[in-house]
Amino acid sequence: MRKSKVRILLSLLLLAVLLLSACGNSEGQATQYKIYLITKSTSTEFWRSVFAGANAAKAEYNVNLIIRGPDTEENYTGQNMYIQEAIRNHADAIIFSAISYTENAAAIDEAADAGIKVIVIDSDVNSSKVSARIGTDNIQAGRITAAAALDTEEAHLSVGIVNFALVSRNGQEREIGLREQLEKDERVEQIYTVNSLTDHDAARESAISLLQEHPEINVLIGLNEPLGVGVAEASEELDLKGRVRVVSFDSNIRCIELLRSGDVSALIVQNPYAMGYLGVETAWKVLEGQSFRPDQLIDTATSIITQENMFTVEGQKALFSFG
């Protein structure tokens, strides 16, 4: 009898404490998440647009966003150092675009093991511990690139591809999609690929030597923004307008001018703003307990912009960032 009474008293007390603590909780604000955004680079317009999107989401979701990127798009060790930094600083999540599919994997696994949620944007990494993947469907982007390249009356086509580092997953996927479509077209006689550093000067030199080595090339493709600028500049420098069809990636202002002038025939424009925004948004959602299927890419739209549609309403929206 006495015992049961003590039990009742205790349970009531517990209830009271719970209620009080519930009050305390409901008044306290959720803690601000610390999210690292580690990109391949910080200098191109593509990445600046990613940052703009990420910052928009940062304001909306009230997170502490720390942006890091190495000096060159080949420096995966730099990226790994930033991952270590994120681990040291007890980040809640890392939004990551891998330079190397394989070489960044160990660091990402380590971060995931340290309890950090990993969101991949733009370029994938060989890790099974990624919470969500966001970005361009790169094989599809490759196919679209092929469609833009093949949109010509020419009967005989020789294609030169300037791609970036072999280790980068997104570049390889783009080339796979691209070659798959090119090889289906019987007009295509030759496909040459050259791998260049992700820098427009280097890409220009690579493109020029490729063009000089294979003068029959009449389609030239650059598979990301700096390479796109490089091949466009090579075409301009060799004055190949009208003879070589140039297809570039992303909406660098140089490419836009060269598209306007006709040196570039088409731009494959991704949606970096969306990648940045969705990256932060998805990281926040994952941290709030929502789960995503990492094997299903959250696809940000990709579009072909040509001289004809560049100043349409949709073209403007895709090409020119707002403010």
Place this chain on the structure above:
Amino acid sequence: MKKNGIRMSTLLICSILAIVLIVLAAAVLLFSQTYQQQLIQTARTNSLRTVTQVSSTVNDYLAEIKTVMRMLGREMTDSEEERAEFFDVFLRIRPDVVAVSTYASDGSLSHCYSDLGPPTGIEADGINLSLDTDRLRSESMGYVSAPHVVTFFQDKYPWVITVVQRMKDESAERWIALDISCSNIATYISDSGIGRRGYCFLMDTNGNIVYHPQQQLIYSDLKTEDTAFISSLEDGSYVEGNVIYTVRTLSNGQWRLVGVSYLQEFLTESLRQLGSILLLLAGLVLLATLIVSAVLSASISRPLRELEHSMEQFEEDADHFSYDPPQQGVREVRRLSASFQDLVLKLQQLMKTVRKEEINLRKTELRALQAQINPHFLYNTLDSISWMCEQGKNAEAVEMVNALARLFRISISRGHELIPIRSELMHAESYLEIQAYRYKNQFTWSIDADENCLDYLCHKITLQPIIENAIYHGINGLVDDGEIRVSVREDGEDILFTVRDNGSGMTDEQIAAIMQKEHSDRAGIGIKNVNDRLTIYFGPAYGIQIESEPDQGTSVFIRMPKVKEEADYEKK
């Protein structure tokens, strides 16, 4: 202890809790009912106020632009040099103006003034987004464009809204277009939040978004506004689900400012605040209830329960119960306890008195009985003696008279209640002697006593009623020789008298009848008296036990404690 029924403290706690919870729930309900409407009203008022403020700012800006356009119209009548000088200053003091361009009546660009340099871009491909010639055909006095990029320049594509106006006839050009930077409009609208998540955006009457604080999100298809629905609304404030739309048409008649805010955040915010206050209250009340219940328990229910427990103990064993009333508890309970204590004491007193009186009564009764002499016995004995004398059996007569005298002397024993067992045995012997004469030696008898027992005391006339019963009911009428054996033995701490006969025996009913009978058949002490005396004086463990089998005989056992002195016994 019975478990049914609710404990008082439980009842109290439950009722207090129930009342508090009902009051709290009612308060919450009442609050949410009353304040929801008020909150919606407040939210609408907020939204309306913000939208009105922003729209008046934008209206002011539009009015300013109108003035600027008039001024520019006048300026266009000046010479080229004067114009260049004017725009040099104008563009510097108006950073919101990206470019001013004029057009001939066929829509071809006449002049373009801008800080961003010469219009080399448009010269390259002729594309000009700042003048929509198709639109001019229907709106010949001018229009305000949707957002677009400026195509005049190379490497620079700022987003602008273009105000196009038809010029006065005297000027050289037909149209003037003013490109206003969208980021400038942003300064009027972006910071005008409503609530935490609410915002304003600008759209035209057709539902095209002119400026949105999250324009890039909309352009990236990450956010949409239901402009078709909003453009169907008249000016005013509307609650749609948990979104409040406040629409206001601006003074130019072409733009509408839309305030979007979320009801939920107002409501949840307030309700959460209320909720935490109520929860806090509930917690405090719970705590208070606990304290009250502890106090109640200590002052009422625990003393009551203790009292109840004491009463049960009293019921079980009233003799050895002692009650100590508790010192805590409310006055009523303490009084009750004190009354109970009185009751206990009085009852115990009463019980003691009753018992003493009963014992005294029985003692008196027994004394009276002991004093009685069975007249038949005396008469018969004297008759026998007289007959002996007549027959000349003087020696026998003397013996008989001696036995009778002994019998009476021991019966009287100078008024002593207790006599040594030795005397009691002599008394039994005398009685048996007399009876043996009278029954003409129809039975034999023997007395077998343990020497150790002889000095202990026993009630006088303990054996005689038993022997009398054995003779009258056992031996009398027996054809064969009867036999009566009396023995006294120690049995542990007790003394056991046994009277055996080989008479006709008794049935169980007869035994019961003998044990109930107040008096012996004739007079004097009966078996029941002997038994009662033993039980009253020595307790229920002592007394008479009868074993009998018909036609076999009867054994009567008398058990009593060892009593050394009369004083010992009187004490009891």
